[in-house]
Amino acid sequence: MTGVELSAADWALACLLGAAVGLDGVSWPQAMWSRPIVAGTLGGLLFGAPAAGCLVGVWLEIVLSRHPPFGGARHPETGPAAFMAGAAYAAAGDGAPIGIVAAVAVGWAIGWTGAHSVTLLRRVTPSLVSRPEGFRGGAAALARRHRLAIALDALRAGLLVAALFVPSVLFVRLLSTQPSGAAGAAWWPVVAGLGLAGAAGVAARGLGARGRHWPALAAGCVLGTLLVQVFA
Amino acid sequence: MRPRKKDFVRAISRSFSIQGSWNDRTMTGPGMAHALAPLLARIHEEDPAAFRRAVQRHSRAFNAHPYLAPVAIGALARLEFDGEDPDTLLRFRSALRAPLGALGDGIAWAGWRPFCGSAAAIGFVLGLDPLFAAAAFLLLYNAGHLALRVWGLRCGWRSGRSVASALKRAPLRRIERVLVPANQVLIGVLAALLVGQLPGTGHTVWWGGGAVIAALMGYFIPRHISAVAMASLLAACAVWLL
Numbered sequence: 001m002t003g004v005e006l007s008a009a010d011w012a013l014a015c016l017l018g019a020a021v022g023l024d025g026v027s028w029p030q031a032m033w034s035r036p037i038v039a040g041t042l043g044g045l046l047f048g049a050p051a052a053g054c055l056v057g058v059w060l061e062i063v064l065s066r067h068p069p070f071g072g073a074r075h076p077e078t079g080p081a082a083f084m085a086g087a088a089y090a091a092a093g094d095g096a097p098i099g100i101v102a103a104v105a106v107g108w109a110i111g112w113t114g115a116h117s118v119t120l121l122r123r124v125t126p127s128l129v130s131r132p133e134g135f136r137g138g139a140a141a142l143a144r145r146h147r148l149a150i151a152l153d154a155l156r157a158g159l160l161v162a163a164l165f166v167p168s169v170l171f172v173r174l175l176s177t178q179p180s181g182a183a184g185a186a187w188w189p190v191v192a193g194l195g196l197a198g199a200a201g202v203a204a205r206g207l208g209a210r211g212r213h214w215p216a217l218a219a220g221c222v223l224g225t226l227l228v229q230v231f232a
Numbered sequence: 233m234r235p236r237k238k239d240f241v242r243a244i245s246r247s248f249s250i251q252g253s254w255n256d257r258t259m260t261g262p263g264m265a266h267a268l269a270p271l272l273a274r275i276h277e278e279d280p281a282a283f284r285r286a287v288q289r290h291s292r293a294f295n296a297h298p299y300l301a302p303v304a305i306g307a308l309a310r311l312e313f314d315g316e317d318p319d320t321l322l323r324f325r326s327a328l329r330a331p332l333g334a335l336g337d338g339i340a341w342a343g344w345r346p347f348c349g350s351a352a353a354i355g356f357v358l359g360l361d362p363l364f365a366a367a368a369f370l371l372l373y374n375a376g377h378l379a380l381r382v383w384g385l386r387c388g389w390r391s392g393r394s395v396a397s398a399l400k401r402a403p404l405r406r407i408e409r410v411l412v413p414a415n416q417v418l419i420g421v422l423a424a425l426l427v428g429q430l431p432g433t434g435h436t437v438w439w440g441g442g443a444v445i446a447a448l449m450g451y452f453i454p455r456h457i458s459a460v461a462m463a464s465l466l467a468a469c470a471v472w473l474l
Binding site: 027050126147199228229 | 248249251252253254255256257258259261262263265266269272273283284287288289290291292293295298299333334337341342345346349350352353356357358362363365366369370373374377412413414415416417418419420421422423424425426427428429430439440441442443444446447448449450451452453
């Protein structure tokens with residue numbers, strides 16, 4: 001019905017890869033293969049279109065950078081979010097601007113769903129390892145429980161992908177296959193472009209909160225616009 | 233006994249999972265004790281009870297930036313090795329938390345990570361192969377990441393109690409001060425390139441000007457409004473679909 005072929009093996013592989021990118025975000029090893037540019041590319045690769053996945057990943061780099069994890073603040077979980085959004089756009093986006101918008105919206109929503117799942121998991125973790133006076137069971141027991149907590153995080157990320165992978169693909173597919181003459185279709189590139197530029201401004205402020213750097217941001221935008229003229 | 237090289241290697245490899253058992257009560261405390269264990273085991277090799285007490289002590293509440301946690305691992309191991317009393321160790325441990333958190337947030341999360349991410353993304357948008365762009369990001373980023381962890385452990389072990397002045401002498405803040413404005417430029421370039429590439433918009437200057445204005449509006453509007461805008465976009469998708 002949707003024109004997207006997804007085998008059980010693809011789905012299982014997606015769950016495994018999703019667990020790996022989810023694990024990297026906080027638990028191990030924080031080498032940043034959970035960043036959207038990597039996870040999105042990986043998601044696209046699953047459907048043989050790494051460039052489509054990478055493009056969504058780059059958009060999500062900007063949109064999700066609004067919430068840096070300063071001081072342990074709650075932030076969207078980028079890995080599974082970008083992985084699923086990249087895969088969904090690669091599988092079903094058809095290169096349409098509305099497809100990118102849909103995939104980015106999916107990534108944003110899954111990012112926050114992932115953040116909530118992390119919060120839930122952290123309600124379980126204290127019972128494994130946390131005592132105000134310190135863990136009394138010795139180093140070996142602590143190591144076992146620490147590894148169990150990491151395994152639970154991988155399981156959480158895998159389950160997140162298991163539950164949301166197919167709905168993400170379907171959502172992007174349904175939006176992307178709307179006829180180009182449908183009401184408002186011509187406005188999507190404008191909405192997407194201005195929304196992205198606005199998101200870049202919000203992200204830039206979030207990352208440079210200690211100083212006022214808006215002239216640098218404006219200079220970057222102007223430079224980018226000139227580059228577009230050169231490369232067009 | 234003095235820790236051997238392999239103990240330091242084990243400690244640093246365990247530091248990669250320092251947030252593995254992060255929880256709201258003791259935060260990275262258990263991960264910290266897990267990473268310190270190889271060093272503590274060597275230091276207290278002849279006294280298993282002292283080793284057990286040390287592990288318990290270091291699994292109490294602690295938090296620091298994960299990439300700079302090796303500074304604390306090295307410094308705390310040094311103090312254990314020097315035979316400092318438990319109260320001093322706990323006070324020292326508490327004093328390290330805030331500076332390591334703030335310094336790490338600035339250099340890693342606000343500086344190095346967006347710098348590498350934006351540079352790789354710009355490379356991709358300008359025509360780099362996506363797999364190459366992602367691999368280049370991972371290589372570049374982790375070169376800095378690994379260097380920071382190794383430097384942190386050495387700095388902590390060598391400095392011990394005077395680790396605060398060693399951190400002050402290190403060029404981390406100076407690097408951050410260069411990277412943060414550079415990131416603003418890179419984010420601006422990236423946004424303008426992506427907007428310019430959207431099909432159906434044409435490559436007109438007025439469109440680029442609109443992007444600049446939208447970016448500056450995003451910079452100045454209150455944070456909660458941007459969240460509402462994103463939620464509205466999702467709702468618009470749903471309404472259009474229906």
